[in-house]
Amino acid sequence: MFRFRKGVAGAARARQGACPLDPMSGFFPKSLRRRQLAAMFSALRAAVLRGHVPRSRRLRLLAGAGSARVLLTALILSTTPAMAQDIGRAPHPGEVEAWDIDVRFDGLGLPPGQGSALEGEEPYIRLCASCHGDFGYGEGRHPALVGGSVKQLAEHGPQASPPKTVGSFWPHAPVLFDYIRRTMPFGAAQTLSDDETYALTAYVLWMNEIIAEDAVMDAATLAAVQMPNRDGFFEDNRPDVTATACMTNCKDMVKITSRVQGGVTPE
Amino acid sequence: MADSPKDAGRRAFMGATVAAGAALMAGQARAGEAAVPEWTRVLGPGVTAQPYGVPSRHESAVVRRMVPWISAAPETSVSFTPLADLHGIITPNGLHFERHHAGVPDIDPAAHKLIVHGMVDKPVVLAAADVMRFPQVSRVHFIECPANTGLEWRGAQMERLQFTHGMISCCEWTGVPLRAVLEQAGVKPGAAWVLAEGADGAAMTRSIPLAKCLDDALLAYAQNGEMLRPEQGYPLRLVVPGFEGNMNVKWLRRLELGDQPWHHREESARYTDLMPDGRARRFAWQMDVKSVITSPSPEKPVNGKGFVEIRGLAWSGAGTIARVDVSVDGGKNWTTAQLHGPVLPKALTRFTLPWQWDGTPALLQSRAIDQDGAIQPTLDQLRAVRGVWSIYRNNGIQTWHLTQSGEVENVQVS
Numbered sequence: 001m002f003r004f005r006k007g008v009a010g011a012a013r014a015r016q017g018a019c020p021l022d023p024m025s026g027f028f029p030k031s032l033r034r035r036q037l038a039a040m041f042s043a044l045r046a047a048v049l050r051g052h053v054p055r056s057r058r059l060r061l062l063a064g065a066g067s068a069r070v071l072l073t074a075l076i077l078s079t080t081p082a083m084a085q086d087i088g089r090a091p092h093p094g095e096v097e098a099w100d101i102d103v104r105f106d107g108l109g110l111p112p113g114q115g116s117a118l119e120g121e122e123p124y125i126r127l128c129a130s131c132h133g134d135f136g137y138g139e140g141r142h143p144a145l146v147g148g149s150v151k152q153l154a155e156h157g158p159q160a161s162p163p164k165t166v167g168s169f170w171p172h173a174p175v176l177f178d179y180i181r182r183t184m185p186f187g188a189a190q191t192l193s194d195d196e197t198y199a200l201t202a203y204v205l206w207m208n209e210i211i212a213e214d215a216v217m218d219a220a221t222l223a224a225v226q227m228p229n230r231d232g233f234f235e236d237n238r239p240d241v242t243a244t245a246c247m248t249n250c251k252d253m254v255k256i257t258s259r260v261q262g263g264v265t266p267e
Numbered sequence: 268m269a270d271s272p273k274d275a276g277r278r279a280f281m282g283a284t285v286a287a288g289a290a291l292m293a294g295q296a297r298a299g300e301a302a303v304p305e306w307t308r309v310l311g312p313g314v315t316a317q318p319y320g321v322p323s324r325h326e327s328a329v330v331r332r333m334v335p336w337i338s339a340a341p342e343t344s345v346s347f348t349p350l351a352d353l354h355g356i357i358t359p360n361g362l363h364f365e366r367h368h369a370g371v372p373d374i375d376p377a378a379h380k381l382i383v384h385g386m387v388d389k390p391v392v393l394a395a396a397d398v399m400r401f402p403q404v405s406r407v408h409f410i411e412c413p414a415n416t417g418l419e420w421r422g423a424q425m426e427r428l429q430f431t432h433g434m435i436s437c438c439e440w441t442g443v444p445l446r447a448v449l450e451q452a453g454v455k456p457g458a459a460w461v462l463a464e465g466a467d468g469a470a471m472t473r474s475i476p477l478a479k480c481l482d483d484a485l486l487a488y489a490q491n492g493e494m495l496r497p498e499q500g501y502p503l504r505l506v507v508p509g510f511e512g513n514m515n516v517k518w519l520r521r522l523e524l525g526d527q528p529w530h531h532r533e534e535s536a537r538y539t540d541l542m543p544d545g546r547a548r549r550f551a552w553q554m555d556v557k558s559v560i561t562s563p564s565p566e567k568p569v570n571g572k573g574f575v576e577i578r579g580l581a582w583s584g585a586g587t588i589a590r591v592d593v594s595v596d597g598g599k600n601w602t603t604a605q606l607h608g609p610v611l612p613k614a615l616t617r618f619t620l621p622w623q624w625d626g627t628p629a630l631l632q633s634r635a636i637d638q639d640g641a642i643q644p645t646l647d648q649l650r651a652v653r654g655v656w657s658i659y660r661n662n663g664i665q666t667w668h669l670t671q672s673g674e675v676e677n678v679q680v681s
Contacts, residue, residue, distance in 0.1 A: 102472060164541065233546065256681075259676065
């Protein structure tokens with residue numbers, strides 16, 4: 001983009017802010033003062049130290065420090081991502097903590113507090129049952145929290161979907177707390193206290209017969225709960241399906257095996 | 268209520284047939300054909316009559332639609348893009364499919380912020396306007412819900428393309444490479460995952476591998492030249508090219524770096540693929556190679572035998588589409604279709620094949636192959652390995668049955 005002439009512009013001339021021999025001299029307002037030049041130089045040095053300038057150029061630039069080409073490069077660099085380093089602000093005290101309320105699968109992030117299923121019954125009936133049902137089986141198309149089993153996940157026919165619920169499918173109990181804490185009740189997210197959240201978590205686990213009704217859930221006990229389907233997952237194993245790109249006479253006959261039955265497609 | 272596209276298609280189809288017959292019998296211009304049309308004789312509305320333009324009222328049937336019975340409420344549902352009525356590779360902003368878990372939040376951008384924290388040297392709070400100060404890039408990418416075509420696992424179920432394949436859209440996304448933001452914050456050694464969280468009532472979270480975030484993920488604030496639509500994450504969303512739609516977290520408010528995945532609800536209880544042995548596959552992020560013929564299709568019947576341009580779309584989360592083959596006999600024989608540029612990585616790619624239809628029933632299929640040589644499988648090949656209850660990642664070959672009448676039905680074949 002820019003080609004520099006050899007042997008131009010010593011440090012003294014640069015400090016005066018004019019490079020009459022340089023094709024880009026128009027870039028340098030005569031009013032440039034030492035302080036501004038020093039700031040540009042400092043920015044360049046920072047960029048070099050961060051590794052944003054190729055090694056070969058680093059040597060050349062460092063060797064010619066103070067010359068017009070250095071100043072030019074500093075100007076060019078000041079428009080590259082290398083300089084985009086201080087956008088935004090540091091969080092205020094407590095700002096991150098207020099939002100960082102997620103809980104990891106292993107319980108990292110569980111807050112102080114506690115609750116049992118006995119304590120969870122009242123808020124469950126009041127806040128949850130209208131969608132999830134009195135016994136957790138789900139109202140309408142709302143998700144069931146209870147039902148099925150790990151065994152049923154494998155033993156099912158083509159007609160009925162195996163129930164995937166907290167009891168039969170969810171692998172980690174702390175994630176149930178996380179989900180309730182950050183997203184429930186539906187339409188009134190993040191309005192529950194931590195104790196209520198522990199109690200509701202306990203209630204859902206109790207409905208699934210995973211813990212006793214008087215078992216107190218807190219940061220330690222919830223992380224220790226063993227979910228029935230904890231070993232039910234495996235990592236991405238694709239490609240698991242083999243296909244070919246046959247071009248001619250790929251099969252003898254073709255039959256229609258399935259047609260739309262109708263009645264389920266909206267207008 | 269908008270017309271059903273099937274009704275509209277059928278009406279146009281019948282109308283054209285009747286008109287052609289009448290003109291043939293008369294052998295001359297029919298009454299009215301020579302008249303100066305109404306719209307030529309009067310002035311139309313002036314500029315800014317529509318300050319933000321809208322499509323012709325004659326296109327009112329080209330809208331997103333939902334399937335009421337697949338979810339509990341519209342706030343936790345999905346709407347489908349009307350693929351049959353779109354052209355090119357860009358989905359108009361008003362027609363990008365939607366998937367929400369707690370409705371569309373009404374976010375004031377001046378009050379929105381993104382916090383980057385966790386295993387970083389310098390946690391940072393970015394206002395939406397701050398994000399726009401970073402060097403800007405624009406890239407065209409599809410976003411596909413992994414449940415796209417999930418209603419077809421057990422057999423042909425939906426009557427139209429909009430519902431078999433409409434959970435995919437493709438836009439030009441403008442924003443900041445996520446890498447630039449993470450580099451400013453300074454990723455600490457040992458960090459390997461990024462938890463992305465939305466500001467909606469579902470506080471949607473997904474764990475994304477750091478390597479992907481540093482590779483090609485975008486912090487996007489615009490789509491197709493304008494700010495994001497509210498239903499697409501205004502004022503800030505993630506675009507994770509080629510990865511399942513759910514990871515492209517909308518209304519993004521928080522990025523937390525950590526050393527392990529979080530295994531949250533949306534990556535364990537949901538968006539995992541149940542296999543016949545009862546175990547479920549997780550972290551299958553990249554969308555597989557896939558294609559579909561958009562015309563002819565149930566929404567685009569064929570008006571008489573003769574020349575038909577078979578048109579469709581192909582895509583792959585791995586990168587570019589290398590080839591698309593088309594069959595008109597249910598997969599016995601295949602012909603390589605023409606790809607139309609731009610052929611972009613992780614973007615919808617158009618293909619066409621000119622065809623002379625002899626008026627007899629045909630079984631139309633397309634089969635895509637991507638840059639890695641991955642070949643789109645048949646539904647039977649998928650079901651042989653995965654059974655029918657995995658819900659997600661159905662990239663099987665679609666079959667359209669073109670009947671003698673020119674109408675098209677969704678079928679599955681041996």
